[in-house]
Amino acid sequence: MGKAIGPHPTRHGVRSLIESATPARRAAQAVDALRHGWPLAFANGPVLLPVETAIASGATASRMLISSARAVTLKLANQLEAAAPHEPVLIRGGERFDMSAAVPIADPALDLRNPLKGPFKAEAIEWEVAAKAAMELARIAGILPAFMVDPDNAGEAQPIAASDLVHYADAGALKIITRARLPVSASDTAEIVAFRSSADTREHVALIIGKQRGDSAPLVRLHSECLTGDILGSLKCDCGPQLDAALRAMADHAEADGGWGALLYMRQEGRGIGLVNKLRAYRLQDEGFDTVDANQRLGLPDEARDFATAARMLQLLGATTIRLMTNNPAKVEALEQAGINVTERVQHQLPDNPHNAHYLATKRDRSGHLLK
Numbered sequence: 001m002g003k004a005i006g007p008h009p010t011r012h013g014v015r016s017l018i019e020s021a022t023p024a025r026r027a028a029q030a031v032d033a034l035r036h037g038w039p040l041a042f043a044n045g046p047v048l049l050p051v052e053t054a055i056a057s058g059a060t061a062s063r064m065l066i067s068s069a070r071a072v073t074l075k076l077a078n079q080l081e082a083a084a085p086h087e088p089v090l091i092r093g094g095e096r097f098d099m100s101a102a103v104p105i106a107d108p109a110l111d112l113r114n115p116l117k118g119p120f121k122a123e124a125i126e127w128e129v130a131a132k133a134a135m136e137l138a139r140i141a142g143i144l145p146a147f148m149v150d151p152d153n154a155g156e157a158q159p160i161a162a163s164d165l166v167h168y169a170d171a172g173a174l175k176i177i178t179r180a181r182l183p184v185s186a187s188d189t190a191e192i193v194a195f196r197s198s199a200d201t202r203e204h205v206a207l208i209i210g211k212q213r214g215d216s217a218p219l220v221r222l223h224s225e226c227l228t229g230d231i232l233g234s235l236k237c238d239c240g241p242q243l244d245a246a247l248r249a250m251a252d253h254a255e256a257d258g259g260w261g262a263l264l265y266m267r268q269e270g271r272g273i274g275l276v277n278k279l280r281a282y283r284l285q286d287e288g289f290d291t292v293d294a295n296q297r298l299g300l301p302d303e304a305r306d307f308a309t310a311a312r313m314l315q316l317l318g319a320t321t322i323r324l325m326t327n328n329p330a331k332v333e334a335l336e337q338a339g340i341n342v343t344e345r346v347q348h349q350l351p352d353n354p355h356n357a358h359y360l361a362t363k364r365d366r367s368g369h370l371l372k
């Protein structure tokens, strides 16, 4: 662990903290720090203050770290030889950035209101690994991927090493915590199973419908959380109808054929970018960007889900040979790569509506979904 010590070993006691915490603990504390608006102190890298959440309102910095998509919008494309494509970009302004200058640089939703203040200059990054880890941590924390670099007046920083991140995503740490009978409208004999991990504290659940049998492959639906669609009945996506139809299909299968089904409800909102960033993407969609471009314009991946965790849930349930309800071949591939045998892809297409027709067409044309 001593190897993880950064270039400033005496800085605010960073040495002792980085040596005393485990990598998984540092990763979890870093995600937490970003949500709270506290800076991160990267081993072999700078101190980075998350612009969106920063509580240090008096912080200033001569440089900022932003996504390459954001750099393109800021008209830095011609200077991007300083940075590799799709990699984070380090920018320097004419004057130091304070919060009022940094926020419109961070947030594409403000572009229509704020004429962008330049000129900015892109600089080469000497700590690429830390820069990429910072972008990934911002995605996990559900905040905008934009940071002040080595700011003044930023407050105490949380130590982190880029290599800590793999421990956060460790699907092997997931365990079944409890199970309970849960009568639902599709089936009054359903059972809910709750999962937790000591690394990533989001709680996933599975709903088992019908009687689990070792001799028949269950019908499985891997559903990613969509608060707007699942709970509020949003018409912008197909999540709510897909959720209901999956449970009904499993109940029919149990009743008619004595089969069984498992719905995995994964807490990875917005294909892994979080609720607030998904709503930011919706604003951009109202400006004319499609679902893929909107994510990318925010500097976030258009697909960031963790299918290894879904595979681990299936393994813990004893369901390693399955029939998967999906239109997305990438889900089948990801589960198979993680050791699940998918014997059949069961089409799961619901009727569209005027609000989600374009979204579904984009999934078909740009994301490889097999939709008719």
Ligand SMILES: Nc1nc2c(ncn2[C@@H]2O[C@H](COP(=O)(O)OP(=O)(O)OP(=O)(O)O)[C@@H](O)[C@H]2O)c(=O)[nH]1
Pocket (backbone or CB within 6 Å): 222, 223, 224, 225, 226, 227, 236, 237, 238, 239, 242, 268, 269, 270, 271, 272, 273, 278, 281, 282, 291, 295, 325, 326, 327, 328, 331, 348, 363, 369
């Ligand atoms: N970022 C983003 N996420 C969205 C948008 N619309 C829906 N989602 C999220 O997409 C996820 C739903 O995807 P799923 O239906 O599980 O999966 P899929 O990849 O569409 O494939 P299927 O299995 O065929 O439905 C949920 O986490 C939603 O919150 C959007 O416009 N932007």
Ligand SMILES: [Zn+2]
Pocket (backbone or CB within 6 Å): 226, 228, 229, 230, 237, 238, 239, 240
């Ligand atoms: Zn949805």
